[in-house]
Amino acid sequence: MCRMGEIDMKHHLKGLGAAAFGLCAAMFGTQAAAAQDPVIDVHLHAESVSAYGPPGQKMCMEHLKYVPPVDPVKENMLQTLGAWNRNPGCADPIPAAASDEALMRETIAVLKKRNIRGVVSGPPETVAAWKQAAPDHIIAGRQFNLAREADISADDIAAEFKSGAFEVLAEVTNQYAGHGPNSPAFDAYWAAAEANDIPVGIHIGGMPPGAAYWGTGARAALGDALLLEEILIRHPKLRVYIMHAGMPQFERTFALMQQFPHVYAETGVMQTVMTRGGYEEFLRRAIDAGLGKRIMYGTDQMIWPGMISRSLDLVEATDALTPEQKRDFLYNNAVRFFRLDDEE
Numbered sequence: 001m002c003r004m005g006e007i008d009m010k011h012h013l014k015g016l017g018a019a020a021f022g023l024c025a026a027m028f029g030t031q032a033a034a035a036q037d038p039v040i041d042v043h044l045h046a047e048s049v050s051a052y053g054p055p056g057q058k059m060c061m062e063h064l065k066y067v068p069p070v071d072p073v074k075e076n077m078l079q080t081l082g083a084w085n086r087n088p089g090c091a092d093p094i095p096a097a098a099s100d101e102a103l104m105r106e107t108i109a110v111l112k113k114r115n116i117r118g119v120v121s122g123p124p125e126t127v128a129a130w131k132q133a134a135p136d137h138i139i140a141g142r143q144f145n146l147a148r149e150a151d152i153s154a155d156d157i158a159a160e161f162k163s164g165a166f167e168v169l170a171e172v173t174n175q176y177a178g179h180g181p182n183s184p185a186f187d188a189y190w191a192a193a194e195a196n197d198i199p200v201g202i203h204i205g206g207m208p209p210g211a212a213y214w215g216t217g218a219r220a221a222l223g224d225a226l227l228l229e230e231i232l233i234r235h236p237k238l239r240v241y242i243m244h245a246g247m248p249q250f251e252r253t254f255a256l257m258q259q260f261p262h263v264y265a266e267t268g269v270m271q272t273v274m275t276r277g278g279y280e281e282f283l284r285r286a287i288d289a290g291l292g293k294r295i296m297y298g299t300d301q302m303i304w305p306g307m308i309s310r311s312l313d314l315v316e317a318t319d320a321l322t323p324e325q326k327r328d329f330l331y332n333n334a335v336r337f338f339r340l341d342d343e344e
């Protein structure tokens with residue numbers, strides 16, 4: 001009971017803080033984890049460990065600073081980057097889970113331990129399996145890419161949503177297929193999302209180094225939040241959040257969000273790949289831009305379950321946000337955007 005209460009109690013007892021919340025947990029006998037303030041991670045993945053290439057890839061904190069400079073004549077770029085992915089060069093890399101089963105088990109264990117609910121994207125059958133394994137912690141996302149899901153129409157998406165198969169259309173990764181947010185090929189999907197009140201999370205911004213050479217059409221230039229502007233005008237009732245906050249073109253994201261006060265952004269992968277100083281600067285700039293009520297926390301955990309705790313530890317420790325701003329970022333803003341208060 002107190003699980004539903006985690007959301008509700010938090011809402012109704014706003015101001016009473018963790019003490020009352022802990023009391024709730026004790027009264028209703030929920031696990032000790034509930035003593036931690038609830039967190040919503042709006043950017044998680046439920047995948048196979050082989051979904052991102054060959055096994056053995058590791059992730060560093062401050063990952064981008066370890067990207068090796070490549071000589072395009074003397075080296076095969078994708079080979080060099082592949083080797084780097086297995087040995088990224090930091091002292092304390094985050095290992096990938098050993099198997100698909102371990103990935104689900106380890107991810108769900110940390111969600112429970114840290115009192116996190118996550119919007120999870122992935123193959124529908126994988127998301128459904130994870131949701132079944134931990135219904136209290138999984139909000140079902142619906143992954144979408146115009147190339148990979150070429151046979152899924154906008155009507156299909158609307159029908160899936162109405163059937164309850166998913167709750168959030170995310171992660172939309174059209175940028176990897178050469179389509180910007182304003183691509184005419186996606187317009188029918190925006191229209192379906194607006195008509196059916198489907199929240200949408202779209203990848204805008206950072207991709208792994210070398211992605212433009214994968215042959216999928218991925219382009220950095222399409223990672224521009226301002227490309228959403230005409231879409232927001234054409235579909236004024238869309239509920240959309242910018243995944244990765246348009247990293248690293250934050251100025252463009254802030255310009256859009258200042259003009260469109262219903263647009264949110266989330267910080268998937270930023271905690272992990274940016275330098276700590278750069279990430280904290282992002283948070284401060286978002287606050288300075290007046291966006292403290294519309295930035296949401298996301299990890300973009302893919303195959304490295306350790307990313308979840310390392311990311312949350314970093315946010316909990318930073319002084320770039322006040323305690324109140326942190327609660328908004330980690331929880332309240334997502335509750336508002338996804339209307340989790342409306343849940344029965």
Ligand SMILES: [Zn+2]
Nearest residue numbers: 171203243244
């Ligand atoms: Zn993404």
